[in-house]
Structures are given as structure tokens and as C-alpha cells.
Amino acid sequence: MAMSPSSLPATTTPHVLLIPYPAQGHVNPFLRLAKALHARGFYVTFVHTEHNHGRLLRSRGPGAVAGAAADGLRFETIPDGLPHAELDATQDIWALCEATRRECPAHVRELVERLGRTEGVPPVTCVVADGAMGFAVHVAKEMGLSAYLFFTPSACGFLGYLNFDQLVKRGYVPFKDGSCFTNGYLDTPLDWIAGMISNVRLRDFPTFIRTTDAEDTMLTINIKQCEIDAPAADGILLNTFDDLEGAALEAIRARLPNTFTIGPLGPEVSPSSYLPSLTSSLWKEDDRCVAWLDAQPADGSVVYVNFGSITVVTRGQMVEFARGLAAADSPFLWVVRPDMVRDGGEMLPVPEGFAEEVLGRGLMVGWCDQEAVLGHRATGGFLSHCGWNSTVESLRAGVPMLCWPFFSEQVTNCRYACEEWGVGVEMARDAGRGEVEAAVRELMGDGEKAAAMRRKAAEWKEKAARAVAAGGSSQLDLDRFVDEIARASTSSSS
Template identity: 75%
Template structure:
């Protein structure tokens, strides 16, 4: 049973601070809706850059939603030079800049909110794991603080062991030859919580560096060794049945870990604030109509989307295009405006190859962005060619759609390995894939016979039911969410009673 709305005098005020990338903002907004529906006042923090992108994509109404009283949006700077681009910022530069400039910005925001008429004082902070500096600010101000790591538990276990990879001499790599000489196949069977048989190549790609002072390696170790242990608790957007081994290892180090996923309409009332979205690109509204009227049959369409960060060359895009065309399968392909970067230029003007439209005809639709959950939930969608970011992986499991895995970076390679080996829902494609391999892989995924694609489809259907059970009343994630709500409410009340230093 959901927690009852909290009484107005005791109404806690949760400050939510996501890392400013699409894949982090999405689950944070779902958490914001869940807390708001349970009687919390919620302040959701965008960076000034992303706030501007949302306004350009959706207009002033992006933050003006009927029924959203008590859910407000604020901004902080990200520490990078101003930019008017509608593109994902450089991850390395963004991580360094937010960690350097964020503490002062968050402190100033809390102080300003506490002076704002009609707004209850901030009573707890929920920050992204990649914005872990906020935990220390909150503690200095006498506030309860939690970290929400928006990636998989298996990815999180790998990150928790980055310090050991350094101490044991695996990382940094000795020289550039380690990228190609088989070193990436080195087993890491000592790493508790990981998939049996895990290798260096199955760990997040931030270990692939020869620099002992690598920015991402250093920051991730700080997040896990300095930030996470200070937090009052850890949230993960996953569920117990899916990642039990990794979660057992995580809870051995961080006992107060809540699994609250898959966050979505089953976790809060389905009709609650339906128009409030965090998409930094405008959805193409043709998708639903095309799927509805396609006439291709149930589970026949391949959905292709490499997420909000992946960048590829024009040559790679051409190979995917012709591979999709040759497969004979209907497809819906998302090509972001900033997805193709040749020579360092964003949005280099890649166009569909000459003759492609004629070869594909009405069985293909290419769009700039879409409502991914709606596409995956549509009965016509039968397979997902994906980069295996965690949101995409979890949403495919939730919809019961098998995966064709083409990971790009970070823990996407870890998710892809688990999808193919542990969960049985994925088929793996090589990194340097050509059109013939794309064609063959799509055909195999979508085949109706008893091959690997059909087996992945059956396993995906099983995981769909387990995901639904996790967020249903009495499910592990639903219970964890309610426990988290009650814990932060009680901590907030205790903090308010004792007073805090501003």
C-alpha cells in the first residue's frame, strides 16, 4: 500500500539534484513524481544549460504543469563556459566542472529556498551519485542526504572496485598495446558481486586509460570511497530478482541500499502529471501513428536508438542504414541531431544514403527523438537495437522486448554482458560492425523460429513479469520505496526538531 500523504505541518522538502545528462535526469524526474505524489514538496534542480535546452525544446510550458503545486524547478550553473548548443556536453569536462563549482551553488540554493515565502525549508537532499559533493554540503548544513546512482547494480559493483583495480595494478594500463593485445580478456574473478567469468572488458570503460590521474577514474573512486559511505542511504533503479548477486555485494559495503526500480508509472499513480517530461529533445509525434498504422503485425518492428550520448561517424551510420535496409524488417530509428560527429563537429549534417529511402519504402521511419517507453510498450515493437544504457536496458526488460546489444562506453558494456549471459535477453554485436553483420544480427533477433532471438524473446517476457511484480503492492521495489519515503520523512522531522546551521 502506498504511503498516505503527509500532513502539511510536517511536509518534508526534498531537494533532488541529478547529474545533468538525459540518462540521469529521466529517472530523477520519475523519483520526483513518486515523492511528490506521496506528499513531499520537491525541488528539482536542472543546470542552467539544460534548463535552456528544455525551454527551447518545449517552450515555457515545460515547467508549468497543472496539478504540480509543490513541485518546483530551480537551476544551478554547471561550471562550464556558456553554450547555446542543443547537445550533450562533454562528460569528462562536466564531471570535473560540477564537482569543482557545485558545492557553493548547492549551498546558496538551499539558503535561498529556506528564505523563500511559501516554501518549506529544505529537509533532505537526494543527489545523483555523480554529484556526490552534494552529500558533504548537506551534512555540513545538518541535512539528511542520500545518493541515487542511476546505473545498474552490476555497474555500481564494478565502480565500487575501481580502487582495488588500481591497488592491484590492473589500472591504469601499462601502455596502449593493452587495448589490443588481449589484456582486456584478463579475468577479474576476485571481484565479488560480478558475473562469474567477468573480464576487464566487461567492466565500465573508464578503466581503459594509461593515465594514473585520469579524470573519470579519479572522480569515480572519490564517488565510491568518499561520497557514498557518508550518505544516509543509496538508491538504485533496479529490482532484487534481477541483480541479487550484485546487490548482496553492494549491501555488504553500503547496508542502507534501496532498490526502487524499475521507476515508472507502476510506482506512482499512472495518471499523475503525465505531461511533465524531462526530455531535452522534442519527441517526434509521428512514432505512435506510424506504429499504430504500420500493419506489420505484433512484435515485428525493430526499434533502434543509441541513447543520448553515443556519437558515431558517418561511415558507421551508413553501415547501420544499409544493414537495416537489407534485413527486410520494419524499423523505427532514432537519429539525434548531435549524434554524428566527424572531425570534432557536432551535427555534421549526415543524411540518409542515396537510394536508402527507395530501398526501405514505408517499412522504415527515422526520427530525431521519441517517447522511448511508449515505443517499447507498443505491441508492434519486437526488438531493440540498443547501446545498453541502463534506462534503455531496464525499459526493455519492463516491456518484455529483447535486445541487440551495441554498447558504446561506461557501464553499457557491463549491462550488455549481463543482458546476453546472465539475463538471456540479448544478442551481442561486435564494436566494429558492418552492414552484413547488422543485417544478420537483426534477422536473428527478429526470427520467429527457435533460434537465439526467439529464446531471448521468451526470457524477456519472463523478466517483464518479474519487473511488474517488483513494483506491485508487496513487491520488493514497492516496499523499498515506501520504506525510503518513511525514512526520509522521519529523518527530516528529526532534523527540523533539532535545528540546523545555515
């Protein structure tokens, strides 16, 4: 049974500093974790970068963070090391990873020290940093604090990262030359990796291995995160559940025994009614979505299209998707971020007259409440980039997927969704309007494959709910984590 922090002496109130990587897909689960810890009596400080804090205020207004400190959940900011910009877009991932590792350790140390001098705020006792902000583990350890890493990818994706070092040592990476990207080399089978599905290929590993440069920024940083940062942490958190990724988790725990599965981090763990004004959305959500879905007469008739918070496409790709969606005849809700089209300029990112052509059966918005959309009775399929948040939210809602992975471990998630979990169909990276139309018709139709995917999605929905229910595997692991950091807080203050 987890120790309740509220039952501890006031001087030992655990204070957890949460440091997400500054991208939407990482901030989302961290805010869920913040609410879950706060609901259990912890004092929580959530760290945004100055860039993302500005985006949050612009999208949500001051109310998004106002009054949090009085409730024992406060927000702080640190610089990210990149030049100041007021663009409502995710910064360059490569530059951001390099800058945060170089510049942020000193800022984290200063923040911990400053919080320790702040009246009415208990001293920080534990740091939970994003796996992509692993430098914070070493800062915390130097300051005598407990330190954990929350890797926000899937377990299978994290297992892929954990094997980057072996891929280098065995000569698979870096690629010998540019021909390896197109000559079939990516189809090389890798049957020696414990915990991975048997038919895994080089192309199914996070895309940061796809380089000819041994000193590539993302390759080397990911190796450091897994070989240096993760072993130095007191434990690892993953937003998944045991039934879903048992084999991968067994392999991870063989290397990192104190690994906690606490997912899906959704409403069951941190209800939307709990601190409802606190939100992680860095874009303003369009409030038309639910009303539009309510107006759809048939359950499971709408295909939801969202390529996540980072994916960028060309205007040509947008045109092909638009034409394919229109021809498929299913009603669709399509999220098109303001920064999603790489070469759109001032032009509309879809063909002229498209909005009129699909009037009544197609809605395009800049951003939405994805959980509300996926959980709506009208939503029957999800055309997704296979980011982990989207994948696990789709599984939790029981919605099958069309998989169009873009980069990183999205390709790993796609392979598992299609081959292991039975809920997805992969769409080619260069899919044109014909392929989009055919894929949507297959997903939303009455064929045997679509029916099988819907059955499997319903099964995973049930298993996900069990994992976070009282006595479920993820609920027990969350309780174990809470107990562990509460006890560490008590011993550090004695």
C-alpha cells in the same frame, strides 16, 4: 508501512531537493523519482543546470515547467561551471564532471539557503543527489540535512565502479601502455569480485578504467564517488529490482547496507497521467512514431534502433547501419539525434536515396517517447547501446535486445543482458552492414535463440511488474525510503 508526509505537522513537511547529473539518461529517472515522492505528499525541488533548463524550454516550451510550484513541485537552476552554450547536445562528460565537482557545491549551498528564505516553501530537509554529483552529500551534511545518493546505473555497473579502487590497488589499472587496448589484456578474467558473474572480464567493467594515466579525470572521480561520497550518504538508491540483480545487490549492501532498490522507475511507480505536462525530454519528440507503429500489420515485427542520448557515431558507421537495416527486411524505427553523427557536417547521415529505398518499412526520427515505442505491440526487438534506462525499459516491456555498447557501464549491462539475463545478443563494435543484417535477422527471426530470448524477456517483464506492484520488493523499499526521510524531517524540526 510508509509514513504519509501529509499526516505530519505543517512545519515538518518534508522538502526533498533532487540534483541529477545534467545528462538525459540521469534526468529521466530523477523526474520519475520526483513524481513518486510528490505523489506521496512531499514538497520537491528539482534542480536543472542552466544549460539543461534552456534545452528543456527549447524542446518542450514553457509549459514543461509552468505551474509546478503551485503543486509543490518546483524547478530551480544552478550553473554547471562550463562556458555558456545554446547547443542542444550533451556537454563533454569529462569536462562536465570536473566542472560540477569544482563549481557546484557553493551553488547548492546557496540554493538551499535561498529556498529556506522563500515564502510559502518549507525548508529543505533532505537532499537526493546523483551518484555523479556526490559532492552534494557533503554540502547537505554540513548544513544538517539528510543526504542520499541515487546511482542511476545498474547494480552490476555500480558494483563495477565500487571495485575501481581495488583494480588500481591490485595493479590492473591504469593500463601499462597503449598495447593493452588491443593485445587481449581486456579479456583478463576477474574471478575475485564478490557479486559479479563468474565469467566477468576486465572489458566488462565500466570503460573509465581504460586509461594509462593514474590521474585520469573519470577514473579518479569515480573512485571518489565510491570511496568518499557514497559512504558519507545516509543511503543509496538504485533503479533496479532484487530478482534481477540479487547477487550484485548483496555485494553492494555488504559495503553500503542502507541501499534501496526502487526500480524499474516507470509508469507503475509514477503514472504518465500524473503531472503529465512535466517531462524530462531534452529533445523534441517526434509524434509520428506511435501512428507509424499502429500501421504495422504484424505484432513484434519492428526493430527499434536507438543509441541513447550521448553516443556519437561516424557517418561511415551510419551508412553501414543503414545498409544493414535495409537488407535485413524487418520494418524499423530508427532514432537519429541531431547531434549523433560526429563528422556528418551538412550532409545527410545516411546514403543518398536511403529514405526512398525504405519508404513504408523504415522511419527515421530525431527523438521519440521510448516507453511508448517499447511498449507497443508492433515492437519486437531493440538495437540498443545498453544504457541502463534503455536496458531496464526493454526488460520492463519484455523486448529482447541487440547490444552495441558505447562506453561507461553499458559494456557491463551488455554482458549481463547476454550472459545472465538471456535477453541479448552482442554485436561487435566494428560491425559492418553484413554483421548488422545478420544480427537483426537473428533477433527478429524464428530461430531457437530468438525464441529463447523472447521467452526470457517475457519472464523478466512479469518479474519487473511484480517488483513495483503492491507488496513487491521495490515498492516496499520505496515505502521504506519515504518513511525514513519523513522521520528524519520530523526529528530535524523538533
